[in-house]
Amino acid sequence: MENRKLKICIIGSGNVATHLSMALSEKCDILQIFSHKIANARQLANKISPTCAATDSAKELADADVYIISVKDDAIKSFLGNVPNSKKEALWVHTSGSIAREVFDKSFKQNGVLYPLQTFSKDVNLKMNEISFFIEGSDINTTNKIHDLANFISQHVYYANSELRKEIHIAAVFACNFTNFMYTISSEILERHDIPFSVLIPLINETTRKITVTSPFLSQTGPARRSDKKIIANHLAMLNGDNKAIYELLSNAIIEKYKQ
Amino acid sequence: MENRKLKICIIGSGNVATHLSMALSEKCDILQIFSHKIANARQLANKISPTCAATDSAKELADADVYIISVKDDAIKSFLGNVPNSKKEALWVHTSGSIAREVFDKSFKQNGVLYPLQTFSKDVNLKMNEISFFIEGSDINTTNKIHDLANFISQHVYYANSELRKEIHIAAVFACNFTNFMYTISSEILERHDIPFSVLIPLINETTRKITVTSPFLSQTGPARRSDKKIIANHLAMLNGDNKAIYELLSNAIIEKYKQ
Numbered sequence: 001m002e003n004r005k006l007k008i009c010i011i012g013s014g015n016v017a018t019h020l021s022m023a024l025s026e027k028c029d030i031l032q033i034f035s036h037k038i039a040n041a042r043q044l045a046n047k048i049s050p051t052c053a054a055t056d057s058a059k060e061l062a063d064a065d066v067y068i069i070s071v072k073d074d075a076i077k078s079f080l081g082n083v084p085n086s087k088k089e090a091l092w093v094h095t096s097g098s099i100a101r102e103v104f105d106k107s108f109k110q111n112g113v114l115y116p117l118q119t120f121s122k123d124v125n126l127k128m129n130e131i132s133f134f135i136e137g138s139d140i141n142t143t144n145k146i147h148d149l150a151n152f153i154s155q156h157v158y159y160a161n162s163e164l165r166k167e168i169h170i171a172a173v174f175a176c177n178f179t180n181f182m183y184t185i186s187s188e189i190l191e192r193h194d195i196p197f198s199v200l201i202p203l204i205n206e207t208t209r210k211i212t213v214t215s216p217f218l219s220q221t222g223p224a225r226r227s228d229k230k231i232i233a234n235h236l237a238m239l240n241g242d243n244k245a246i247y248e249l250l251s252n253a254i255i256e257k258y259k260q
Numbered sequence: 261m262e263n264r265k266l267k268i269c270i271i272g273s274g275n276v277a278t279h280l281s282m283a284l285s286e287k288c289d290i291l292q293i294f295s296h297k298i299a300n301a302r303q304l305a306n307k308i309s310p311t312c313a314a315t316d317s318a319k320e321l322a323d324a325d326v327y328i329i330s331v332k333d334d335a336i337k338s339f340l341g342n343v344p345n346s347k348k349e350a351l352w353v354h355t356s357g358s359i360a361r362e363v364f365d366k367s368f369k370q371n372g373v374l375y376p377l378q379t380f381s382k383d384v385n386l387k388m389n390e391i392s393f394f395i396e397g398s399d400i401n402t403t404n405k406i407h408d409l410a411n412f413i414s415q416h417v418y419y420a421n422s423e424l425r426k427e428i429h430i431a432a433v434f435a436c437n438f439t440n441f442m443y444t445i446s447s448e449i450l451e452r453h454d455i456p457f458s459v460l461i462p463l464i465n466e467t468t469r470k471i472t473v474t475s476p477f478l479s480q481t482g483p484a485r486r487s488d489k490k491i492i493a494n495h496l497a498m499l500n501g502d503n504k505a506i507y508e509l510l511s512n513a514i515i516e517k518y519k520q
Contacts, residue, residue: 093467118466119470121470121479171446172446172463174446174507178507178510179464182442183435193424197476200435203379203432204388204468211440212461234426235436243434246510249506256502
């Protein structure tokens with residue numbers, strides 16, 4: 001790319017849009033934020049720089065080198081339908097783990113995906129340079145441009161086509177969303193007995209520390225790992241509903257895995 | 261307790277026995293390690309101090325103030341059957357999350373439980389003073405003694421009867437064992453595509469960081485949290501066997517939980 005700052009428009013004002021635009025603003029020129037809610041667009045634009053504009057109309061999109069779409073999965077396709085033809089020569093990327101690159105039709109000459117493997121909350125200062133980005137482009141030149149774009153934020157950039165990106169998203173659902181739900185179940189069990197969830201934090205920290213020095217497979221402990229069917233039956237008798245079904249399914253799956 | 265160092269015998273030489281005896285040896289006199297495998301007993305005894313003895317015979321147990329049993333759940337009862345009557349006046353505790361205090365019959369005058377809420381691996385230097393201990397004693401005097409004993413290691417000591425201790429153990433199974441299994445599933449999905457598990461570490465760290473500043477319930481993200489049935493169906497079509505069943509059950513449980 002040329003020796004001037006890259007001009008970028010951000011479509012979206014949610015958590016991903018916020019973190020990406022903040023991180024990119026250090027090295028690129030974030031021209032404009034689009035959001036269907038103009039107040040949200042303005043709020044994020046103000047965060048970025050005094051010159052960053054805001055709009056709620058696809059027709060008013062600024063002339064940029066790159067357009068990054070970070071809206072809800074369902075909203076990507078309908079937004080793209082409103083993009084003026086004059087903007088379709090630029091590089092267009094979306095940031096979704098689960099939407100195929102083919103959501104861009106052929107009128108978008110250079111298109112691709114920039115998927116950050118992270119869970120984003122508003123108002124949290126993430127170490128963006130530790131995040132892995134999975135990228136895909138409509139041709140080699142486009143892929144290289146997206147690689148450069150990701151490199152503005154992190155050195156951990158991997159190529160992944162839409163199929164592989166979906167697999168990675170599934171892995172992230174297990175590692176992040178489902179583990180979080182395990183924490184919810186355990187916190188509810190403790191709270192029912194007036195025990196603060198904080199008693200579990202050293203255990204949780206040690207569990208995640210272990211997997212980084214060995215592997216999750218080798219780190220497995222607990223009644224199911226020992227095939228301790230007496231304890232498992234004992235625990236099942238104390239559970240009901242979804243928690244019981246989850247305990248049973250996961251314990252059987254662990255027993256099965258370590259039989260092999 | 262008196263102003264001299266407390267004399268302790270440790271029954272067991274596994275991970276829990278090792279960490280507890282090392283931590284207690286700073287303030288107590290660890291007289292002896294018992295293990296059915298004398299080599300294991302000697303190895304741990306040598307770690308503790310030059311004067312710490314080793315035995316593989318219940319008849320040769322030293323005269324101690326406290327006996328701490330950290331053996332496999334199934335082995336507690338049979339070991340207790342071999343304890344000489346002369347040792348039964350002392351304080352006896354086991355460290356299991358799932359075995360009731362009543363595993364001690366009435367011939368053990370002072371008995372109880374000292375359950376550390378942590379996952380122990382050999383050769384890991386844990387911050388033992390951060391661990392929560394859940395204790396129970398056969399009478400108030402005994403409970404107080406066990407409280408003092410736990411306080412040698414950590415200030416986080418809670419009273420829990422056997423029923424509550426089981427609930428806490430179940431919470432720990434969800435928060436530690438089952439989350440670890442989620443990591444195993446995600447690592448296997450990634451490895452199948454030659455992607456290192458390390459790409460997930462920032463995501464995992466952020467997931468566990470979030471729950472400490474807000475709550476697991478409020479931290480939940482992902483397709484199921486958004487009731488995004490299209491993505492869920494899409495993911496399910498890419499999974500099979502236990503992983504598919506787990507994805508489906510957990511997604512439905514999350515959808516159900518956030519409907520309420």
